Amino acid sequence: MRRPRRGEGGVVKKIVALAVLTALLAGCGKEGTPPPKGPQPSSLPSYQVQSGAGITGSPTLDEARRRGHLVVGAKEDQPYLGQKNPATGEYSGFDIEIAKMVAADLGFTPEQIEFRTIASANRETALQNGQVDYYVGTYTINDNRKKLVGFAGPYYLAGQSLLVRRNDNTIQGPEDLAGRKVCSAAGSTPYQRIQKQYPKARLIAYDTYSACVDNLITAQVDAVTTDNTILMGYAAKVPDEMKVVGPLFSQEPYGIGTPKNDTVLRGALNDALAHHQENGDWRKAYDATLGLSGVPAPTPPPIDRY
Numbered sequence: 163m164r165r166p167r168r169g170e171g172g173v174v175k176k177i178v179a180l181a182v183l184t185a186l187l188a189g190c191g192k193e194g195t196p197p198p199k200g201p202q203p204s205s206l207p208s209y210q211v212q213s214g215a216g217i218t219g220s221p222t223l224d225e226a227r228r229r230g231h232l233v234v235g236a237k238e239d240q241p242y243l244g245q246k247n248p249a250t251g252e253y254s255g256f257d258i259e260i261a262k263m264v265a266a267d268l269g270f271t272p273e274q275i276e277f278r279t280i281a282s283a284n285r286e287t288a289l290q291n292g293q294v295d296y297y298v299g300t301y302t303i304n305d306n307r308k309k310l311v312g313f314a315g316p317y318y319l320a321g322q323s324l325l326v327r328r329n330d331n332t333i334q335g336p337e338d339l340a341g342r343k344v345c346s347a348a349g350s351t352p353y354q355r356i357q358k359q360y361p362k363a364r365l366i367a368y369d370t371y372s373a374c375v376d377n378l379i380t381a382q383v384d385a386v387t388t389d390n391t392i393l394m395g396y397a398a399k400v401p402d403e404m405k406v407v408g409p410l411f412s413q414e415p416y417g418i419g420t421p422k423n424d425t426v427l428r429g430a431l432n433d434a435l436a437h438h439q440e441n442g443d444w445r446k447a448y449d450a451t452l453g454l455s456g457v458p459a460p461t462p463p464p465i466d467r468y
């Protein structure tokens with residue numbers, strides 16, 4: 163197990179890898195391949211903005227009101243979940259919709275949300291330091307993290323899976339990773355699970371899953387592991403190159419991360435999630451985003467008001 167430094171493996175290789183991925187993700191695949199379908203802005207729901215006046219006693223929200231906008235942590239390189247358009251700076255995806263729908267109940271319009279990209283390994287620190295008001299980005303709720311931050315939700319249940327090159331039939335499940343190079347994001351639950359439960363795998367960590375995918379395409383790693391939702395997004399963008407294989411081998415309930423002691427904010431976010439599940443917004447948002455990557459539409463898991 164080792165953690166490569168930035169630039170390791172040669173600058174030229176890295177540039178080629180990035181160029182390949184950029185071209186593939188831009189839909190410039192093989193001739194005759196139709197461009198992959200992305201979330202269509204017109205089909206996204208809009209959320210009724212509430213006054214939020216009844217929510218009192220949240221230090222996070224008080225500060226956001228003073229500031230005039232929310233600062234929300236997210237991912238920027240996870241197709242259908244949280245993706246930043248490099249040209250416009252706009253974020254889109256299921257997690258982004260979740261962030262917007264709950265913001266509406268707190269009294270903030272989408273224009274009053276400043277999204278900030280935070281990598282998996284930096285989420286707890288960002289919430290503890292007040293860099294973000296809340297975080298929506300494939301963030302698994304678990305007891306270790308609950309010692310450091312709060313969680314509203316869950317709003318979705320994912321599971322760990324594997325992404326391999328399309329022509330590779332040697333990896334069908336986590337047992338097949340022995341002796342193979344597998345890449346995941348530093349600080350993530352999938353990384354920790356491979357480290358503990360599949361110690362024979364040659365585990366490599368990058369800051370982001372898209373860096374892992376670059377390395378999969380250029381055959382510098384044999385597999386990428388994280389939640390099925392994230393992997394299906396990458397595979398859906400370049401189905402000629404990569405496929406998701408094997409069973410789901412964990413449960414990853416996604417929560418909205420909050421500052422640990424702001425229980426008023428946590429309660430308000432839980433109320434907001436429940437409200438948008440009941441009025442159909444959750445489902446509409448799902449169908450317009452994550453649903454497009456081929457992940458079957460689930461019933462949202464019950465909210466855990468701990």
Ligand code: GLU
Pocket residue numbers: 282299300301302347349350351352388389414
């Ligand atoms: N859901 C997992 C986690 O929270 C993996 C995805 C991610 O790193 O965001 O660690």
